[in-house]
Amino acid sequence: MKKRDHRISIALLALAAVWMTLAGCGMRSRAEVPAAPAATAAPAGTAEPAPSPETETAPDHRPGDRYEGSVTIEGMEETVRYEHIRNDLLGFEMAYDYERFLRQSETDRECFVSCWDSPGNPENYLEVRYSPLDAETAAAAVCETLSDDYQVRREDAFSLERAGQCIRILADEVKGGGFMPEHLQTVYVIPAADGCRVAAAHCATVESEGFLRRFHAMMNSFSAVAAPEALSVAGTWQTASMGYADDGSMQPEYYVRFTDSHILYGHLKDGQFVLDHTDRIVSVGEAPSGGIRVQAETANGAGYTYQTGEGDENLLEYFETWQEEEFPESYRGGASLNRCTP
Numbered sequence: 001m002k003k004r005d006h007r008i009s010i011a012l013l014a015l016a017a018v019w020m021t022l023a024g025c026g027m028r029s030r031a032e033v034p035a036a037p038a039a040t041a042a043p044a045g046t047a048e049p050a051p052s053p054e055t056e057t058a059p060d061h062r063p064g065d066r067y068e069g070s071v072t073i074e075g076m077e078e079t080v081r082y083e084h085i086r087n088d089l090l091g092f093e094m095a096y097d098y099e100r101f102l103r104q105s106e107t108d109r110e111c112f113v114s115c116w117d118s119p120g121n122p123e124n125y126l127e128v129r130y131s132p133l134d135a136e137t138a139a140a141a142v143c144e145t146l147s148d149d150y151q152v153r154r155e156d157a158f159s160l161e162r163a164g165q166c167i168r169i170l171a172d173e174v175k176g177g178g179f180m181p182e183h184l185q186t187v188y189v190i191p192a193a194d195g196c197r198v199a200a201a202h203c204a205t206v207e208s209e210g211f212l213r214r215f216h217a218m219m220n221s222f223s224a225v226a227a228p229e230a231l232s233v234a235g236t237w238q239t240a241s242m243g244y245a246d247d248g249s250m251q252p253e254y255y256v257r258f259t260d261s262h263i264l265y266g267h268l269k270d271g272q273f274v275l276d277h278t279d280r281i282v283s284v285g286e287a288p289s290g291g292i293r294v295q296a297e298t299a300n301g302a303g304y305t306y307q308t309g310e311g312d313e314n315l316l317e318y319f320e321t322w323q324e325e326e327f328p329e330s331y332r333g334g335a336s337l338n339r340c341t342p
Contacts, residue, residue, distance in 0.1 A: 061095070069095075071217045073210050080217070085110075086225065090130040092190075092197050095221040097214060101126075107283045112218070114211070123183065124203045126215045128222075131198055135191035138198055139167040142187050146171045150181065158188075161220040166190045184208045186215070192224035232284075233258035233292060233306075236273070236341040237316065241334035256337055263296050282322075295322050306337065314339040 061067070061084040069080045082095035085103070087110055096103060101112040102119060114124035131138050139154065146152050150171035158168035169187040173180060184205055190197040199222065201215035238252035255273060257264040258281075266275040279296045282303070287293040291308025294316075298304070303322040309315030318335035319327045 063093070066098070067095075069217070071213055073213050080214075082218075082221070084221075087128075088225070090128065090197070091192065091194065091225050092128060092130075093223055093225055094128075094218060096126075096218050100214065107281075122202075124207060124211045126199060126201045126218060128197060128199045130195065132195040135167055135189045135196040138196050139169060139189045142169055142189070142198070146185075147175070150175050160188070160190070160222060162223045163190045163219075180205050184212070186212065188219055188222075190222065190224055194226065197222075197224050232260070233294060233316075234342065235339045237337035238340045239334065240336050240338065253334075255340075258294070263294070288324075292316075309336075 063084060063086040065084045067082055067084075069082055070077050071080050072078070080097050081099050083098040084093065084095045086093035087105070089107065090110060092110075096112045100115055102115055104111040104113060104119065108129060110128045111122075112126045113119055113122040117124055133141075143152050143154055146169070151173045153170040153172065155168040155170070157165055159165050167189040169189070171185055182205060184203050186201045188199040188201075190199070199219060201212065201219070203211035203215070235257075237256040237258075239254045239256065241253045242250055243253045244250055251268060254265045254276065255268055257266075257273065261281055262278045263281060264273075264275055265277050265279070266273050268274070277299070279298050281294060281296050283293075283295045285293050287307045289308075289310050291313060293308070294306045296304055296306070302320075305319040305322055305327075306316040307319065309317050316337040316339075318332045318337070320330040320332055320335075321327070
């Protein structure tokens with residue numbers, strides 16, 4: 001199964017050293033993100049969206065709850081139908097307009113893309129990420145990146161209805177030019193006990209009035225929640241299939257190790273792990289029968305799954321697909337892994 005390709009419309013933050021990237025809403029690996037112009041937020045001379053009490057998510061809303069609110073756009077009040085969601089991996093909950101936006105979930109981000117945009121190359125969307133950085137450090141990094149090309153305004157005491165005080169960053173004109181860019185962006189940096197949450201609202205200038213108000217109304221329902229520790233795969237593993245090493249000795253086709261973001265395939269030489277290649281981890285979660293499920297992607301875009309064998313935590317069964325309904329036909333015993341060291 002191949003992931004869809006796309007062009008990144010906005011490159012907001014390229015700081016691998018600080019563990020956070022705000023890129024576009026598609027499914028491409030971060031290592032493949034091409035350079036792109038940064039985008040900005042509410043245009044100069046355009047009224048900033050006012051707080052909308054009608055759209056606040058009540059504390060007793062639970063994930064999956066749907067309800068009506070309203071938002072005022074160009075003097076007209078519109079009814080909006082919201083769905084309350086919670087993402088424990090990224091550590092937030094909020095409500096989104098499910099009639100006008102398509103929800104796209106990935107392990108490192110949530111995106112809410114306009115239903116009128118191409119899902120793989122959207123112009124109008126709200127993207128949310130978790131960052132282990134404190135809010136001040138994250139905000140400074142965002143401002144530094146955007147200020148290369150854009151005038152940046154920073155509001156350190158901006159308030160959202162549920163999240164409370166946060167930092168809002170507006171980049172609303174081209175640096176030194178005094179004219180409007182093609183795309184606009186507003187970034188909210190919400191402090192939390194375990195770092196911060198960063199939400200970036202992106203939109204095309206010609207459509208900014210309506211989209212910025214809708215995004216702001218959605219952000220008024222936002223609140224940070226504690227993000228649980230990520231599941232991990234410990235130890236060194238080996239494939240069931242065997243082969244001959246360069247010295248003529250027989251050993252598993254690959255020895256395998258897992259990091260938070262990649263699967264490392266290699267060999268043992270003089271007792272040391274020697275890397276051969278890596279595949280990118282797309283998602284990590286619990287398997288339906290217990291244990292862990294890891295879904296990954298090869299360099300040429302082929303997707304596959306490792307899943308804990310039923311009743312055996314030292315076995316990871318290999319399936320040549322991401323789709324659970326295809327598991328029976330796509331199981332490959334030779335590519336399955338056995339743990340050889342804790």
